[in-house]
Amino acid sequence: TGTGTTGTATNGTGTTGTGTTGTATTGTGTSGSGTTGTGTTGTTTASAAAQFLTQSYQSGLTEIAASQDAAQKATTDDVRRFADMMVADHTNANAQISLLAKAANVTLPGSGTSTTTGTSTGTSGTGTTGTTGTTGATGTSGTGTTTGSTTGTSGTTTGTSTGSTTGTTGTTGTTTGTGTTTGTTTGTSGTTGTSGSTATSGTGAATTTQTGTQTQPAAPTGIDYDRTYMTQAVALHDATVAAFLSRADATDDTATRDFAKNILPLLATHLAMAEEISASIDPAAYISIAYRHGLKEIALGTVAQTKATDAAVKTYAARMVKEHTAANQLLTSLAQAKKITLPSLSAADQAMQADLNRLSGKDFDKAYMSMNVIVHVGDVAATQAQADSGTDAEVKSFAADNVDTLQSHLNEAKTLYDSLQPSFPVAAAASNAGEQLLAYRAIQLGTNDAVKKFALEMIADHSKAAGTLFTLAAQQNIPLPNVPPAxxxxxxxxxxxxxxDEFDRRYATFNVSAHQTAVALFTTASQSETNSAFKDYAATNLTVLQKHLTEAQQLVSSLPAATGGSSTTGDTTTGGTTTGGTTGSTTGSDTSGTTTGGSSTGGDTTGGSTTGDTTTGGTTTGGTTTGGTTTGDTTTGGSTTADPPASTTTTAATTM
Incomplete structure (x- = not known):
């Protein structure tokens, strides 16, 4: 038996697997982009003209309400008379405003609040910024597996002896590789941002609200009530005049421009009357108004020393600066002693000065002197009232010391005003303005239906003629004054x-004289005016003026004559016509019985006498005297002319 050698098993060597490491990709969201909205700017349609109408109408309502109350409660005749005038004039003015508003589709206030509809300014739209996209999720890390593939070699047995031993098969080598598989998850794309919304164009959100506070005199009664009402009247009319002066030069709307210019002489007259009455009945108001008028004279005089072309006007201006400066120093001391805060130039004062500054040459001189006549008439009257019956001893003394100086200012202002001849456009504008001014009084105070009808015709015709003149002057850059003709x-x-009847006769008789003046003025201009546009204007309107003159003459003839024994005294007329009216006895004109540079008309006298009319530098026309005597008509530098036999009315034409 052979003896075999035990085989030796050789272990197989496996190759180590290598896995690829996985890479996680982070998802990136796309940022949303919102569109920025752009709002359209709205356009406001509540125009300056519409605002002027609503504010003027509301101011009128306020004045009417306060004046209706004052007409019942006031204790002073002048205050009651003024209150009645305000009710009448502002009622008529508001009627005109209503017509203008209706034509312009403007809603006027009814009981204190007005709303003017317009388009507001649109809010600029801002788009919402898009939301940033959501970040993608992180990829999952992969795990790779690699199996070793090497198998161990089988052992070999060699032997010579009997029997054999088979070698043990080698164990298969096993190696597990580790690694990560590439991540495959992609981040979710970010959500696109929401687009910004576009702003809507603004529409009609703008409203103009006028609050109609009815400024009524407070609790005081008697003279304190009168003083309170007049103080408020001064303040209200000062603001109104300033607003109307601003509108008078507007270029965006001719209808409101013409209305403002036509009614400004009336409003300025209201203001002058309010200041005079307030200063006459209230010592504190006297100090404030006299001081402010002094500031006004100083300011205007300073300008006139440079702009005036007439040497006498320049000299007068220098006098005003000097003497009102001295007077204001005394008023300052008086005010300090009484703890009265002195005013500065008012809104109307400043607006009037600016209006005057637009003029030049002889037109400036005429307007400057007209303003001086108007201011000094009120100053003299108020100062005389305080000197005669003032309740404050110091104010009474100051007034007594200064009344003669102010009277001298007034007399010189009248003389200079009468001596100045403006350009035709300015003279024509004064004629139109003056006729309308007086017509408002006839509408209120006239008792004869024909007189009232004539007054309405004067407003209609002269406002129309004035509107044409305003347009011609604007086209040629020729400024026209807005102050009342003195x-x-x-x-x-x-x-x-x-x-x-006395009012009716005086109004009608003055209209004869005024229209004679106007006919003469327009006749000359229609023949010799060098500006062709104004020459044509004069020719076109001459026929209307001649018609007015004839109507005025017929009106005078139709009115009942005054009975003998009645007397009209103290007519004050400058630069135009002094009309005694048809009275039995007319004595004197102005405060001294002298009319300078105008016409003195005695009127029809029945059973009485006309005595002492003295006219310098103008024309005196004697009237028809029945059963009486006309004595002492003296004319210097002019002529005295009897009426035509067919006329029973004494008239005289003067040229501004």
């Missing part, structure tokens, strides 16, 4: 004190 202002002041 001669019409003074006549308005006198007419305001009259009633009944």
């Amino acid at each position: 001669e019409f202002f003074l006549q308005h002041r006198e007419l305001s004190m009259l009633t009944g």
